[in-house]
Amino acid sequence: MKTYRFSIMLITVMLALAFSNPAQADKFTDTIETYKKSGAVQPFFKGAYGYAVFPTIGKAGIGIGGAYGKGQVYQGGKVTGGTSLIKATIGFQLGGQAFSEIIFFEDKRAYGEFTSGSFEFDAAASAVAITAGVQAKAGT
Template sequence: MKSIQLKLSLIFTILLLFISSNAVADNYNDTIDVFIKSDAVKPFFNEAYGYAVFPRVGKGGIVIGGAYGTGRVYKQGDISGTTTLVKVSVGFQLGGQAFSEIIFFQDKRAYNEFTNGNFEFDGSLSAVVITAAAQAQASTQGSSAGVSLGPATGTQAETNYTKGMAVFIHTLGGLMYEISIGGQKFSFTPTK
């Protein structure tokens, strides 16, 4: 019985990730515009050495879960390559979710760390969640939160770089009992 449940969970997760990650083709500029409208995010565009943008990441699971998304990496304003986000997890989780993600690199060292081979977030990095209903900083270290009607209004959670990186997430839809960025793995392919 457990074997059947695990297989069904895996099939559901793969189907959900496939549908949600392919629902939007190429909307990098639209995604960047959403993040720029946030007062908490806007300064990072002016100060960061570079950033990675994922217009849509699909995440889902029933006990076994996963996330998948593709993105672009920018270095000092120019596209330097493409990236893929993958996460597989086992544990208490239920549901599905789609979100946009942006990762800012404070300096050349952080950019190089992300773009050299395979990079993985550890549990100490936090993300600021920017949604239409509430903003909260998800962190293992604890922090602040604010409530507003969207990214262009109200007070949002403040964040700083951790280990040279700052991460923001904009929820696009769905409901999932588990959200974390720890364990996300990234691959990078430079542009020719």
């Protein structure tokens, strides 16, 4: 019982820390600059029609879990709107993490689908590309 309470408390603290940052505008810029420094991700910035930036996504679970993050959508290097990421999971899981993510839109159609609100990921595969905390992510 003590382990369960400790786990709940730990996840609560992690999520609170993940979502508490008063310098939100700087966080978006910092995230973009960190990703741009990566040789693996840099070509995506050059070839993308637009992208969505999530400076912090908090993810936690004990059997049932979820993830949440607030982001901004960019086109031509300028903010065009806001977005959020929400995910629920069921299955074997224990723990939590906070990470950054950028979703690139290859063309106007993909950007339009995302910004119209009809965008959904069916499956995703991720791979750590850089040890400095940047992650390259591919999904369908």
